[in-house]
Amino acid sequence: MKRLSTDRLWSMLVLAPSVLLLAVFVYGFIFRTGYTSLTDWGNDPAQAFSLKPIIRYIGLQNYTDLFTSSLNVRFRQDLVSTLFFTVFFIAGCLGLGLSMALLLDRNPKAEGLWRTIFLFPMSLSFIVTGTIWRWMLQPQGGLNQLFHLDPAKNEWLTSRASIWGFDWNKIPLLTAVVVALALLVVAYRAFQSAQRTRMLVALGCAALLLIWALAVGPNVKMLPAPEMHGFNIAFIGIIIAAVWQMSGYTMALYLAGLRGIPEEIREAARVDGANEWSTYRLVIFPLLAPITLSAMIILGHISLKIFDLVFAMTGPDNGATDVPALLMYITSFRQNALAVGAAIGTVLLLLVAIIIIPYLFSQFRSQEGHS
Amino acid sequence: MTTTPLEPSVGVSAPAGGSSRFSLSRVLMYLALLVAALFFLLPIYLLVVTAFKTPDAINLSTAWQLPKFLNWASFSDAWAKVGGNMGNSLFLAVVATALSAMIGSLNGYALSKWKFRGANTLFALMLFGMFIPYQSVLIPLFQFVKSLGLYGSIWSLILAHVVYGIPITTLIFRNFYADVPDALVEAATIDGAGFWGIYSKVIFPISIPGFVVVIIWQFTQVWNEFLFAATLASPSSQPVTYALSQLAGGQAVSWNLPMAGAILAAIPTLLVYILLGRYFVRGLLAGSVKG
Numbered sequence: 001m002k003r004l005s006t007d008r009l010w011s012m013l014v015l016a017p018s019v020l021l022l023a024v025f026v027y028g029f030i031f032r033t034g035y036t037s038l039t040d041w042g043n044d045p046a047q048a049f050s051l052k053p054i055i056r057y058i059g060l061q062n063y064t065d066l067f068t069s070s071l072n073v074r075f076r077q078d079l080v081s082t083l084f085f086t087v088f089f090i091a092g093c094l095g096l097g098l099s100m101a102l103l104l105d106r107n108p109k110a111e112g113l114w115r116t117i118f119l120f121p122m123s124l125s126f127i128v129t130g131t132i133w134r135w136m137l138q139p140q141g142g143l144n145q146l147f148h149l150d151p152a153k154n155e156w157l158t159s160r161a162s163i164w165g166f167d168w169n170k171i172p173l174l175t176a177v178v179v180a181l182a183l184l185v186v187a188y189r190a191f192q193s194a195q196r197t198r199m200l201v202a203l204g205c206a207a208l209l210l211i212w213a214l215a216v217g218p219n220v221k222m223l224p225a226p227e228m229h230g231f232n233i234a235f236i237g238i239i240i241a242a243v244w245q246m247s248g249y250t251m252a253l254y255l256a257g258l259r260g261i262p263e264e265i266r267e268a269a270r271v272d273g274a275n276e277w278s279t280y281r282l283v284i285f286p287l288l289a290p291i292t293l294s295a296m297i298i299l300g301h302i303s304l305k306i307f308d309l310v311f312a313m314t315g316p317d318n319g320a321t322d323v324p325a326l327l328m329y330i331t332s333f334r335q336n337a338l339a340v341g342a343a344i345g346t347v348l349l350l351l352v353a354i355i356i357i358p359y360l361f362s363q364f365r366s367q368e369g370h371s
Numbered sequence: 372m373t374t375t376p377l378e379p380s381v382g383v384s385a386p387a388g389g390s391s392r393f394s395l396s397r398v399l400m401y402l403a404l405l406v407a408a409l410f411f412l413l414p415i416y417l418l419v420v421t422a423f424k425t426p427d428a429i430n431l432s433t434a435w436q437l438p439k440f441l442n443w444a445s446f447s448d449a450w451a452k453v454g455g456n457m458g459n460s461l462f463l464a465v466v467a468t469a470l471s472a473m474i475g476s477l478n479g480y481a482l483s484k485w486k487f488r489g490a491n492t493l494f495a496l497m498l499f500g501m502f503i504p505y506q507s508v509l510i511p512l513f514q515f516v517k518s519l520g521l522y523g524s525i526w527s528l529i530l531a532h533v534v535y536g537i538p539i540t541t542l543i544f545r546n547f548y549a550d551v552p553d554a555l556v557e558a559a560t561i562d563g564a565g566f567w568g569i570y571s572k573v574i575f576p577i578s579i580p581g582f583v584v585v586i587i588w589q590f591t592q593v594w595n596e597f598l599f600a601a602t603l604a605s606p607s608s609q610p611v612t613y614a615l616s617q618l619a620g621g622q623a624v625s626w627n628l629p630m631a632g633a634i635l636a637a638i639p640t641l642l643v644y645i646l647l648g649r650y651f652v653r654g655l656l657a658g659s660v661k662g
Contacts, residue, residue: 036511114404123643125637142414308612312616352502363495
C-alpha cells in the first residue's frame with residue numbers, strides 16, 4: 001500500500017506545475033482581465049503606461065459604454081460582423097468538407113493525393129493564407145482577372161456596402177424571440193420523450209419571454225436613435241479564404257466518421273432495399289450528426305477568435321472588416337485603453353465559453369462516473 | 372483516441388460497381404474532385420508564379436501567366452527581410468515544442484495511468500485553456516512578461532507557447548497512453564517498478580508515435596502563431612509570421628516580395644505536412660477532443 005501511495009504522490013507532483021501554471025495563466029489571468037475591465041485604466045490614454053497610473057474602479061461602465069454609447073458603434077458592428085462571419089464560415093466549411101469527404105469515401109484512385117491537396121492549407125498559417133488571398137482579391141488581381149469580373153464592381157475586401165441591416169435597438173427584442181423559439185424546441189423535444197415537467201417549464205419560460213417581447217420589448221431603447229448594422233460585403237473575401245484554409249479540417253473529421261461506420265451497417269441497409277440516396281439519408285447522415293455538432297463547435301470558436309487572417313488580409317485599420325478580436329488588440333495595444341480592451345476580451349471569452357463549456361462538459365460527463 | 376480511420380483503408384472493398392469503372396457517376400465524382408482540387412491549388416499556382424516574376428512583370432492582365440524567366444531575386448530579397456525572423460521562429464518553435472512535448476508526456480502519463488478521483492474534471496478544466504481566446508488573457512500576460520523583464524525577448528514567446536500548449540499536448544498524450552494496456556503497467560508494478568520506473572522502462576520507450584504527433588502539431592502551431600508574436604515580441608525577436616504581415620502590409624508593395632516571403636514562411640510547416648501528414652492529421656483530430 002505504501003508503494004502505491006508514493007506513486008500517486010509522484011503523479012500529483014508531476015501534474016502540479018502544469019495545474020499551477022494553468023491556474024495562473026488561464027484562470028488567474030481571466031480573473032485579472034475581468035477586474036481590469038471594471039476599472040478606468042487607460043481611459044485617459046496618456047497615463048496608461050505611466051509609472052503609477054491612477055486606476056479607479058468604475059463597475060460595469062465600460063460594458064455599458066460598449067453596448068450603448070454612441071462612441072462604440074465600431075464594437076457593435078464588430079459583434080454583428082463576427083456573428084455573420086461565423087455563420088457563413090461554418091456553413092461553407094461544413095458544406096465543402098462534407099462534400100469532399102463523401103467523394104473520398106467512394107474510393108477514388110489516388111485517394112491519398114486528393115486528401116493531401118484538400119488538407120494542405122491547414123498546415124499554413126492564417127498569415128500566409130491571408131497574404132495569398134489578399135493578392136488574389138486585389139481590385140485588379142487574380143480572382144477578378146480569372147473570372148473577368150469588373151474590378152470597379154467587385155471591391156472584394158474594401159466594399160462599404162452592407163446587407164441584411166437591422167436596428168441595434170431591436171437586439172433585446174430579437175434575443176427574446178430567438179431564445180423563446182429555442183425554448184419551444186426544447187419543449188417539443190421534452191414532449192416527444194414524455195418529460196412532462198421539463199416540457200412545462202420550457203413552455204412557461206417561452207411564454208413569459210414572448211409576452212415580454214410583445215409587451216415591453218418594442219419599447220426598450222438602448223440608444224436614442226436607430227443604429228443599423230448588417231453583413232458587410234467586404235467580408236465575403238475573408239470568408240472564402242477562411243473556408244479555403246479550414247474546410248479540409250471538416251473533411252478530415254467527416255472522413256474519420258465515415259470510415260468509422262462499419263460496412264455491415266451499409267450492407268444491412270442495402271439488403272433492406274434502401275437505394276444509395278436513402279442509405280445516406282436514413283443511415284449515414286444521422287450517424288454523422290455528432291461529428292457535425294463537434295465541427296460546428298470547433299469551427300465556431302475559431303471563427304469567434306479570428307484575428308490573424310483579418311489582420312493579414314485587410315490590415316488592422318480597415319473598418320469594414322473589423323472583428324472584436326482585432327478591435328481588442330487595437331484598443332489595448334495601440335490606443336492604450338487597457339480597461340476597454342479588457343472588456344472586449346471578456347465579451348469575447350463569454351461568447352467562446354457559451355459554446356465551449358457545454359461541449360467540454362458533454363465530452364467528459366459520461367466518463368467521470370467510472371474513472 | 373478516435374483517430375485511426377484516416378490511414379489508407381486496407382481491406383475496405385470498393386463500393387458495389389467496381390466493375391463499372393467508367394460509369395457516369397464515377398466520371399462525375401472525378402470531375403467534382405478536380406473542381407475542388409482547383410479551388411485549393413489555384414491560389415498556390417498564383418503564389419508561385421508571382422514570386423518568380425520581376426516586379427515590372429507583375430502586370431495585372433498577365434497575372435495568371437507563367438513568368439518569362441525565373442527571377443530568384445524575389446527570394447533573396449525576401450530572405451534579407453525575413454531570414455532573421457525565420458531563425459527566431461525556428462529557435463522558438465524547437466525550444467517551445469521540446470518543452471511542451473516533455474510536459475505533455477508526463478502529464479498524459481500521470482492522468483491516464485494514475486487516475487485519481489476528479490482526474491477528468493481537472494483535465495476538463497485544463498482543456499478549457501486550449502479554447503479561450505487569448506485576447507482574454509493578453510493584458511495580464513503582457514504585464515506579467517514585462518514584470519519578469521522578458522518583454523520583447525523570445526523567451527516571453529516560449530513561455531506563452533509552452534504554458535498555453537499544455538492542454539493540447541496533455542490531451543494528445545493522455546489519449547495516446549489510454550490505448551496502452553493497463554496490464555503492462557500492472558506487470559511492471561508487480562516487478563517492483565514505481566512511478567518513474569514504469570515511465571522510463573515501459574511508457575517512454577513506446578511513446579515515439581505520441582511524440583511525433585505532438586511535436587508536429589506543436590511545431591506547426593508555434594510556427595504559425597501570430598497574436599503573441601504581435602504583442603510580446605520586439606523587432607529583434609519577432610517570428611516570421613509577424614515579419615511577413617509587415618512585408619505584405621506596407622505601402623505600394625510589389626507583390627513578388629510578399630509572395631516569396633509567404634513561400635519561405637510556409638515551407639517548414641508544409642514540408643512537415645507533406646512528409647508526415649498522417650501524424651499531422653492525428654493531432655488535428657485530437658483537437659476536436661473526444662475525452
